[in-house]
Amino acid sequence: MTLSKEIHSNQKYRFELETLLDTSRLLIESHDVDFILNNLLLISMGKLLINRAAVLWYNPRDRNHIVKTKKGRHTLPDSVSVPKEPFREKNSLFCRDHSSLSFLADHGIELLVTIKNNERHLGFLALGSKIGNQPVSSQEVRILESLVFMSGVAIANSELVEELRSTNRKLDYKVQELFTLFDLSKAFNASVDREEIKRIFKFTLLGQLFIRRFFLIIRRNDHPITVTRNGLDKPLTEPQMEELLSMDESIVRVDDELLRQYPYLGEHQIHLILKLHNEGGEPAIIGLGRRANGLDFEQTDFNFLISVGNLALMSIQKTYLLEDQIEKERMEEELHIARSIQQKLLPDKTPEIPNLQIAAINIPSYQIGGDYYDLIRDDHGNLTMAIADVTGKGVPASLLMANLQSILHILQPFDIGMVEATGQINALIYQNTPIDKFISFFWGRFDHEKRTLRYVNAGHNPPVLLRKDHDPILLSEGGVLLGAMPTMTPYEEAEIPLETGDLLSLYTDGITEAMNDGNEEFGESRLMECLKNNLDKDPHAILEAVISEVRSFSGEPFADDFTLIVCKVT
């Protein structure tokens, strides 16, 4: 070898090394597959003075090679099938040397170098002929193989980096989702304002997944209601909501079949229906339109959406429960007021009447009841006593009772007979009440001078007159219940003379119908027995005796109003 040849060969060698060094530097820094391949082509073409080159990229799916990056003029199709067998032994082959590769030569490709990483085949570097059709030397092939080897490693690295990047991003997204859920539960917990909860729900769907159209349906008091909706032109009807709530699947993508079945989903452009897990067991669903950024929902989105939906659902239910509670308290407060008004309609103390000792009590049950009694002393010192029981309980009964009380007090000063007065009371009550409301009513007038009781009994439990050594006398003359029918035949009245020691007891069915644990009523005979046993006592003591007897029979509290008037003639 001459010196000049040696120097030339050395220079060439150095140049080749520098190329490799430059390339390796470039490749290490790059994580972009396209850049790496592009670079590989350019270096190969520049180094060897080749005017056409391409990368044939292996597609494991169809086992063909995609012509990925190409430079220079050639006629390669988009995809080619390259047999791998000839490359078992060698990394590079000249196409002309192998019949199975000669079709590439027809497209102007002379040389193939395999690109691989750790025995995984990635593709080929395909090169045309050198300018001037110079042969490619074995040293040049070696350089090419080195370049391709480095590129293979760099591609594998960049794939790894890409995978890492994408995993990281997925992780970031998950973390972000968790933050969103955390943020939501914090905000929902702090709020009992349903409108605010609905707004936050809307913003979250918009901000996280670009969902503009949606509805949330729950069942409340046995009816489906759309708690909130956005982007829908008109509300869903009740049958539509029922239909959607009764779907079996937890995750329903609206497809053509479903659209045929439920065409309104298409009108509302609802794309996805998710079932929520309602703690109360009642079904609840959200319906969602497509994402505004055009992306499809993925499996992971479903989990997120169901979580967001559940959080919103729970908070919204909480607001309803709170409202129910407030409403209940308000009603209880009103009932409490009604009860105290009702109590004020009863006499606050018993009047002083000559020749008569009186004791009276009304024990209201937990609910507002319809018991009424009255003791009114007129200017002559005579007494009007009344006792009544309105059918039913609660506010309607108490209204009717108040009505009766006022009629009685208005009529009281007028000197009309009891028969006519009772007829008028009945007419008024009949007018004022629905068909299923009645009042059992007894009233009597005690004349202290004549020592007589004149009374009318309109369907009330007959008061009992007990006289020593005499059978009990039941005061049942009168007529039908008040309010049952118009006054057609006059009520009848009766007058009975009274004697010293006579005991008159007026009561309501709260006493006789008081039940014990065995579903047995206290009954009239027990009441009669109790009154007889205490006949010698004063009215207050008798009253106490009856109360304690009923109490020990049925226990407390009384299920019904308990009213008792006891009068003793002196």
Add this chain to the structure above:
Amino acid sequence: MSTFDIRTRSKSDAIVLEIYGELDAHTAPRLEKELKKLIDEKFVNIIVNGSSLDYISSAGLGVFMAYIEDIRLQKGDIKITNLKPKVFNVFDLLGFPTLYDILDSEEEAHSRFKSSS
């Protein structure tokens, strides 16, 4: 917790909203109120300067989504600038850069508004 605040100033043809602190589900309604007010008053060239925005949740992002259609219908836009990297990451993760101009500075936002008008 940093205090949330929104400060508004006008600069040439745009309104700049500076958002301070954490924009989450709790504070989102305040941004909503502010945006509504601007739209009602026909100020639709809006720049959101996020240099002091420490955190944004998807409910916060949702507010931008909720009003962007109205604003663009009125030929305006919301341009978001000066985001901290952590906050930008959230915008990016959820795909906001494809729907919004997210820029480095208010000046860029101004020049975009100028070039589009």
